[in-house]
Amino acid sequence: MGTEFGLWGVEVSLRPQKSMKRTGWFIFFLILAASCLDDPDCFQLNNNYLGVSFYVMGSGGADTLKATEIVLSGASVVYADTATSVSLPLNYTTTNTDIIITRADGSKDTLNVTYNAQMQYVSEDCGSRYILGGLAVTEHSFDSIRLVSDVPTKSGGTNIAVYRCPQITTMGLTLQQLYISGTTTQSATTRSTEFNSITADFSGEKLYVDKTASTLYLPVDLNTEKTSYTFDFADDFGLKETVRKLVVNYKIHNVERYKQCGTQKFIDSLYIDKTQTTFDTAAIALDSDGDSLSTIQDPAVVNVKLLRCPETNLTQVVFRRPNTTTTRAIYIKGITMNYSDDILYAGDTTTTVKLPLNPDATTTVFQVEYTTATNTTTVVTTIAVNYTVTFDTLFPGCGVQNIYSDLTTATNASANVEVLTTNDVKFPAVTNIAVEVD
Amino acid sequence: MKSINILLMVLCSSLAWAQKDTTAVTPADTAKSKWYIPTGVRIGTDALSIARTYYSKSFNGWEVNGDVDFGRYYLSVDYGYWARDYASDKGIYDNNGNYFRVGVDVNFLTKDPEKNMFFIGARYGHATFSEHLVVEGIEDPVWGTLNEDLRNVNINGHWFELTTGIKVKMWKFFWMGYTARFKFGLGTNETGRLVPADVPGYGRTDKESVWGFNYQLFFRIPVRKSPAIITEKDKK
Numbered sequence: 303m304g305t306e307f308g309l310w311g312v313e314v315s316l317r318p319q320k321s322m323k324r325t326g327w328f329i330f331f332l333i334l335a336a337s338c339l340d341d342p343d344c345f346q347l348n349n350n351y352l353g354v355s356f357y358v359m360g361s362g363g364a365d366t367l368k369a370t371e372i373v374l375s376g377a378s379v380v381y382a383d384t385a386t387s388v389s390l391p392l393n394y395t396t397t398n399t400d401i402i403i404t405r406a407d408g409s410k411d412t413l414n415v416t417y418n419a420q421m422q423y424v425s426e427d428c429g430s431r432y433i434l435g436g437l438a439v440t441e442h443s444f445d446s447i448r449l450v451s452d453v454p455t456k457s458g459g460t461n462i463a464v465y466r467c468p469q470i471t472t473m474g475l476t477l478q479q480l481y482i483s484g485t486t487t488q489s490a491t492t493r494s495t496e497f498n499s500i501t502a503d504f505s506g507e508k509l510y511v512d513k514t515a516s517t518l519y520l521p522v523d524l525n526t527e528k529t530s531y532t533f534d535f536a537d538d539f540g541l542k543e544t545v546r547k548l549v550v551n552y553k554i555h556n557v558e559r560y561k562q563c564g565t566q567k568f569i570d571s572l573y574i575d576k577t578q579t580t581f582d583t584a585a586i587a588l589d590s591d592g593d594s595l596s597t598i599q600d601p602a603v604v605n606v607k608l609l610r611c612p613e614t615n616l617t618q619v620v621f622r623r624p625n626t627t628t629t630r631a632i633y634i635k636g637i638t639m640n641y642s643d644d645i646l647y648a649g650d651t652t653t654t655v656k657l658p659l660n661p662d663a664t665t666t667v668f669q670v671e672y673t674t675a676t677n678t679t680t681v682v683t684t685i686a687v688n689y690t691v692t693f694d695t696l697f698p699g700c701g702v703q704n705i706y707s708d709l710t711t712a713t714n715a716s717a718n719v720e721v722l723t724t725n726d727v728k729f730p731a732v733t734n735i736a737v738e739v740d
Numbered sequence: 741m742k743s744i745n746i747l748l749m750v751l752c753s754s755l756a757w758a759q760k761d762t763t764a765v766t767p768a769d770t771a772k773s774k775w776y777i778p779t780g781v782r783i784g785t786d787a788l789s790i791a792r793t794y795y796s797k798s799f800n801g802w803e804v805n806g807d808v809d810f811g812r813y814y815l816s817v818d819y820g821y822w823a824r825d826y827a828s829d830k831g832i833y834d835n836n837g838n839y840f841r842v843g844v845d846v847n848f849l850t851k852d853p854e855k856n857m858f859f860i861g862a863r864y865g866h867a868t869f870s871e872h873l874v875v876e877g878i879e880d881p882v883w884g885t886l887n888e889d890l891r892n893v894n895i896n897g898h899w900f901e902l903t904t905g906i907k908v909k910m911w912k913f914f915w916m917g918y919t920a921r922f923k924f925g926l927g928t929n930e931t932g933r934l935v936p937a938d939v940p941g942y943g944r945t946d947k948e949s950v951w952g953f954n955y956q957l958f959f960r961i962p963v964r965k966s967p968a969i970i971t972e973k974d975k976k
Contacts, residue, residue, distance in 0.1 A: 374882070391882050421890055423873050423937035424946065426798075429830025430875055430888075433935055 346456045347431035350394045353460040355387040368406040394419045394432040414441040467563035468600040475518040475606045492516045496536035503530040549578040569598035583609035583699030611700035612729035615659040624738040629653035632672040640667040686712035778808045779966045784958030814845040822940030837869020839941030863901035867940045890934035897939040899926040921952035
């Protein structure tokens with residue numbers, strides 16, 4: 303007696319069979335399990351955060367807010383940092399919050415918002431939550447804003463996009479090191495460089511005084527279509543003269559692009575005046591599509607590359623234990639050369655050194671004075687090598703450079719000095735010479 | 741969560757659509773004659789509501805259920821009362837109200853001579869309820885101490901349900917069954933600052949859909965004799 307029905311071919315009977323009971327229990331426990339997943343999460347219940355993102359008009363990129371203080375409805379204070387967006391807690395006990403942002407330069411902006419604030423019970427563990435919505439901007443002092451979403455968030459997200467007028471005043475430069483990767487591939491990598499100062503000649507303002515940087519942002523002269531800069535390097539940046547000149551020319555256009563901003567100056571057609579520039583390798587940078595970045599932009603982009611030519615005469619020496627490839631650190635008192643009075647690596651503790659070969663000879667002799675952790679007696683090792691010098695143009699901007707190859711041990715070298723099979727000087731340097739240290 | 745809901749509904753539907761009759765045959769003239777005249781009225785109650793009222797400190801409620809058959813279709817009506825009472829150091833919340841549901845079930849065991857049911861149906865639900873929330877002395881790191889005392893009085897909520905379940909004759913007039921409810925489309929008409937947290941008959945409001953479950957005990961009052969069903973066995 304009873305009707306049978308099946309689940310995908312499996313026959314079960316409604317009454318009075320066991321299989322129906324199993325089906326019923328199966329569904330019951332599935333529901334029970336599903337209901338357990340409904341337990342609320344107590345983390346960040348209130349959606350009372352206002353996301354404000356900063357942009358520059360006409361630019362797809364984000365603007366950086368450098369704020370020293372953000373005041374919310376008078377009493378509450380948030381000390382901000384440098385950011386492209388901020389998430390500000392709205393006062394959910396009322397329906398409006400007044401925001402005052404103080405920038406690093408002392409300027410202030412205000413933003414007043416209103417919203418609905420409702421409350422909902424969540425659970426005994428979590429308590430209640432505030433639900434905010436209907437966000438509207440009643441007043442602001444920014445150049446322009448856009449309401450992106452009228453529902454405040456629990457964290458992150460953007461409710462209001464703030465736009466400021468572009469300020470075309472700054473050119474970006476990057477400092478890079480040229481080298482050969484592999485055997486022939488030419489490459490460049492960003493290089494941090496120490497400066498005594500960089501002077502914008504039109505204003506006399508000294509920038510980056512005693513600073514180390516790899517990317518520079520320098521002001522351009524908006525009164526003439528030319529700006530010159532004087533670079534005073536603390537390190538030599540691969541140049542014989544540590545003071546160099548960069549001169550850029552450009553065109554200035556007076557245009558009203560945005561009503562809120564009025565007539566503004568825009569700069570394009572940037573190029574390097576190579577007749578006055580004393581960098582060997584200054585060039586206009588290219589974007590990812592290979593197009594020239596000859597327009598000054600806000601936020602600033604890297605418009606100019608200053609490239610450091612490779613030092614082609616650096617041979618690398620490794621200090622290692624006898625008859626092994628295990629390196630050994632030595633305490634260097636000094637390394638002298640037979641063609642210069644310079645003393646290299648004095649006071650350093652290291653396992654490798656890079657030593658400059660004499661570009662005007664085919665033999666160079668180095669005297670290395672050192673001690674070790676186990677032997678405090680000063681040891682002097684003579685590294686004397688012969689080599690072949692040829693001439694080649696590795697990089698067009700660097701001109702013809704000396705190429706050093708076929709290093710061999712000179713007769714006056716110490717017995718513990720060995721030239722390795724990798725006996726050609728590379729850029730960057732590779733280990734050519736090994737010194738065995740007891 | 742949605743995927744689980746859908747899985748359950750599909751599972752239940754599969755049970756029904758895979759139905760095949762192996763024992764009973766109903767002559768066309770018998771089955772069609774006066775099929776729309778009810779054969780009985782079932783009246784019952786939800787045992788789970790009674791049990792929860794007894795065992796749970798935060799719930800108090802009851803529910804009565806009734807249905808009447810029109811062939812394989814059943815008009816189903818539920819009426820109930822539901823009150824919640826939560827208290828902790830983070831606040832006090834209570835609500836109470838009445839609700840009803842009305843809808844239709846479709847029985848997929850049309851050939852069962854005892855009129856046992858495996859059904860899928862739909863409901864419209866409506867509740868009238870009040871609620872009260874008190875929050876005192878909650879500290880916010882930015883905005884200080886929070887104190888709130890909010891009420892909603894006699895507000896309405898309405899929603900829709902998809903249902904499935906079984907109802908089985910146990911002994912003479914006594915029936916048992918269960919109903920699983922997939923509830924969705926909740927709307928409430930509050931105008932104040934308090935957003936409803938729990939609607940009688942529906943449940944928690946912070947999800948787009950919720951599940952409900954009833955285990956029901958029925959007493960069936962027959963009003964006329966069911967049309968005869970001739971089985972294969974009878975034929976032989």
